[in-house]
Amino acid sequence: DAKTTQPPSMDCAEGRAANLPCNHSTISGNEYVYWYRQIHSQGPQYIIHGLKNNETNEMASLIITEDRKSSTLILPHATLRDTAVYYCIASSGSARQLTFGSGTQLTVLP
C-alpha cells in the first residue's frame, strides 16, 4: 500500500470547516483513499473513501486531486465531538489490511 503523509496536528474553531490534508504521491491506480478517525480510548471509525471522484456522505466530504497524489477530508461544521486522530490510508480495498500512519490530531476549539 502507498505511504501517506499527514500533518501531526491541526486546530479548528467550532462551527468552522476542518480541512485535513493527506499526501499519497505513490498511490497506484487500484488503490482507494480511506479516512478513519479515532476518538480517545475508542476504536477507529470509518469516515469515507474514494478512488478518483470526490465523495460526500453524512459525515464528511473527500476531495481527491486529479493526479490522485493528494486528498483533503472536509468536516463542514466541526463540533467538539470531532476532536480525534484522523488517519488517511491508501489501500487496494477488497478487505486488504489497513496500514495506519501517525495520523493528524484534530482539536476543535470552542
Next chain:
Amino acid sequence: DAGVTQSPTHLIKTRGQQVTLRCSPKSGHDTVSWYQQALGQGPQFIFQYYEEEERQRGNFPDRFSGHQFPNYSSELNVNALLLGDSALYLCASILLATGANYGYTFGSGTRLTVV
C-alpha cells in the same frame, strides 16, 4: 444493531503468561482482522481471518495466533507475554464481498497490560 464486541475490556497479565482475547464481529460480517495499538501510535495489523483460515498476516511473531469459529467470531492468543506486548488490541470486521465499498467496523478494544 450491535457493532463489534470485544472482551474483556481490560486485562493484566504477568510476563511469560498466555492470554486469549475474544471478538464478535458486527452482524452480517464474515471477516475479522486484529490490530495492536501501542500508546501514542497508530494501529498495526496482526492478521485477518476469513472462512476460519488466516488469510493475511502482518509482521508479528508466531507467539501471536488466532482462530475463527463457524459463527465468524474470533480469538487472538498471545503466548509467552513480553512487557512490550502491552497495548490496545483492536478487532475489526467486514463483509469480504463488499470490502472495497465499505470500511471496517472496529471494536473498542481490549487494553492488555503485561507486568
